[in-house]
Amino acid sequence: MSDKDVEGAPREPAWRADFPIRWALDHYVTRRELAKFLTLGSALLAAGNAVIAAVGKWRRAPPLPEVTIAGAAAIPIGGSALFRYPTEADPCIVVRGQDGALRAFSQVCTHLSCAVVHRAEKDELFCPCHHGHFSANDGRPIAGPPIRRLPVIRLTQRGDQVIAIGKEV
Amino acid sequence: MSELAFFIDYSRCIGCQACVQACQECDTHRGVSMIHLETVERRDTVQTAPQVCMHCEDPICARVCPADAIKKTDDGVVQSSLKPRCIGCSNCVLACPFGVPKYLASIDQMMKCDLCYDRTSTGKKPMCATVCPSQALSFTTLDENQKARAGTPINEWKFGAEVVRTKVYVMVPPAVQTFEVSGLVQLGKKRAGSAGQPRPRDPNDVADLLEET
Numbered sequence: 337m338s339d340k341d342v343e344g345a346p347r348e349p350a351w352r353a354d355f356p357i358r359w360a361l362d363h364y365v366t367r368r369e370l371a372k373f374l375t376l377g378s379a380l381l382a383a384g385n386a387v388i389a390a391v392g393k394w395r396r397a398p399p400l401p402e403v404t405i406a407g408a409a410a411i412p413i414g415g416s417a418l419f420r421y422p423t424e425a426d427p428c429i430v431v432r433g434q435d436g437a438l439r440a441f442s443q444v445c446t447h448l449s450c451a452v453v454h455r456a457e458k459d460e461l462f463c464p465c466h467h468g469h470f471s472a473n474d475g476r477p478i479a480g481p482p483i484r485r486l487p488v489i490r491l492t493q494r495g496d497q498v499i500a501i502g503k504e505v
Numbered sequence: 506m507s508e509l510a511f512f513i514d515y516s517r518c519i520g521c522q523a524c525v526q527a528c529q530e531c532d533t534h535r536g537v538s539m540i541h542l543e544t545v546e547r548r549d550t551v552q553t554a555p556q557v558c559m560h561c562e563d564p565i566c567a568r569v570c571p572a573d574a575i576k577k578t579d580d581g582v583v584q585s586s587l588k589p590r591c592i593g594c595s596n597c598v599l600a601c602p603f604g605v606p607k608y609l610a611s612i613d614q615m616m617k618c619d620l621c622y623d624r625t626s627t628g629k630k631p632m633c634a635t636v637c638p639s640q641a642l643s644f645t646t647l648d649e650n651q652k653a654r655a656g657t658p659i660n661e662w663k664f665g666a667e668v669v670r671t672k673v674y675v676m677v678p679p680a681v682q683t684f685e686v687s688g689l690v691q692l693g694k695k696r697a698g699s700a701g702q703p704r705p706r707d708p709n710d711v712a713d714l715l716e717e718t
Contacts, residue, residue, distance in 0.1 A: 357567040359576040359584065368589045 400502050405430055405491075408438060408498035414456035418443065421489055421500045427451060428489050430498070431472050434459060438498060440489035441475045447482040461486065511620065511634065512650050512658055513555060514676040517641035520544075520553035524633035524642055531621070531632055537609065539585075539618040540633050546709055555642055557633065558583060558605045558618035559660075560672035566597035566606055566617075574615075581672045582622055586615045602664055602686070620672075647674075655679060662686055692716065 356362055400422040408430050411417055416431040421440075430440040431454050441461065443451045450465035460478060461470040468480035475486035490502040520542065528538040541556040564583040567575035574590035575597060577583045586597075586606075593613040597606040606617040621631035625644070629635075634644035643650070650658055658674035665687045677684065690711045707713050 355573040357564065357575075357577050359578045362573075362576060364573065366589050372589070 403500045405440075405498045405500060408491075409493070409496045411438070416454035416456075419500070422503065428500070429454060429461065430489075430491070431456075431461075433472060438491055438493075439472065439475075440491050440500060441470070441486040442489065442503075444486075445482060446477070446484040446486060447480070452486070509625075509628075509644060509646055510650075510658075511557065511560075511631065511673040512643045512645065512654075512676060513557065513673065514641045514643070514654070514656065515552075515554045516656075516676070517639045518542075518553050518555055519639050519641070520551060521638060523636045523638060524555055527632040527636040528618075533623060534585075534616060537616060539616060541604070541607075548708070555633070555637075556603060556605060557631075557642070557673060558620065559603050559669075560620060562670040562672070565600045565602065565669075569596040569600040571596060578622075580626070582620050582625070583617075584622065585617050585619045588614065591615055602662070602669060650674075657681060659684055690715070 355364070403419075403421050405417070405419045405421075408417060408419075411430065411432045413432050413434060413436055416429055419428050419430060419440075420426055421428045427443040428440055429443045429452065430438055432438055441452075445452050445463040445465065445468055447463065447466060447468050450463050452461040452463045452468070452470060454472065455462045458469075459472045461472055461475070462468070463470075463480065463482070466481050468482040469478040470476065470482065470486050471478055475488055477483060477485060488504045489500050490504065492499050492501050522542060524540050525538045525542050528540045529536055539557075543554045543556055545552045545554050560581060560583045562581070564575065564577055567577060567583065570586075571594060572590045572592045574586040574592070575583065576587065591614045593608060593610075593615065595608045595615065597615055597617075598608050606615050608615050621629075621633075625631055630644040631642075634642045637643070647658065654676060656676040657679050659677050659681065660671045660674045661683045662669045662671070663683055663685045675684075692712050692715060
């Protein structure tokens with residue numbers, strides 16, 4: 337039964353439409369309800385972030401395998417070679433810098449995942465898709481769209497064998 | 506087949522307080538009874554009268570609420586005050602012609618009977634009607650009530666020109682059709698008794714109480 341068909345009752349004032357007696361017609365959200373929602377929602381978000389941070393801090397990723405990079409020791413200064421690490425689906429590039437040191441990086445551009453190539457004359461890694469430039473010394477972006485550095489592959493040398501032992505994202 | 510309705514039969518009430526205890530046990534308002542067991546003329550009789558919310562068709566408690574806290578659902582049940590809205594002003598307490606809403610100072614809110622909405626909305630009986638041993642409170646269909654009871658169930662109350670229709674029925678003697686509440690109170694009676702002595706006050710006469718002021 338609506339509020340308006342009560343026998344003999346005067347017609348309802350216009351404000352009654354905003355504050356109806358019938359539950360189904362009521363769509364008003366009180367300030368207190370909104371404040372409660374915002375407070376609890378913020379608390380939930382903060383707690384969720386804390387949990388994610390804690391998991392990231394305490395969980396240790398399993399150690400990566402050691403993989404020998406074939407022919408890496410024979411790379412001349414300014415030269416480079418491709419390899420895969422830690423799995424066959426992860427292309428990487430190892431370069432010998434002007435100082436004679438070997439450095440290895442992921443070959444996947446941090447912008448849109450194209451493969452980067454080595455440009456010895458500029459001592460940089462170059463992504464041809466959108467002209468992204470990375471330093472060949474530490475993998476940091478120099479120019480172009482990428483804003484994150486290339487993941488660095490940790491290397492070690494045993495005798496004349498160059499071995500990939502880890503990855504720093 | 507008529508729908509389920511609540512019937513109060515005051516003459517059957519034995520004052521056992523089972524309804525009050527059952528109501529208090531409900532988890533939605535633990536420890537506070539929403540049903541009032543009134544004593545009637547306590548000086549002269551042990552008669553008691555249970556009072557649940559009558560669930561008016563046009564709930565005056567909701568009409569006078571300045572905080573928009575009392576709502577009526579489509580099945581005709583007038584709900585208790587909405588917690589985030591009730592400001593504890595007691596307008597409804599003063600306005601209700603049946604004296605149902607009560608103000609609880611400890612939580613600064615009004616609470617009243619909502620016909621055990623969690624139960625009745627899923628087809629169960631209200632707690633009080635479930636436990637009442639004399640069935641002074643019953644939750645059944647109008648047909649069943651007519652078969653089992655001699656009295657007439659009425660749900661129309663006249664307060665002078667104001668007519669209040671309720672969802673809850675009250676059993677009255679068969680001859681009565683509507684209930685003229687204002688007829689019980691006759692103002693302007695001569696209070697002079699015999700031989701110039703004032704008639705002694707009757708503590709149960711509402712008119713006497715009203716004219717005192």
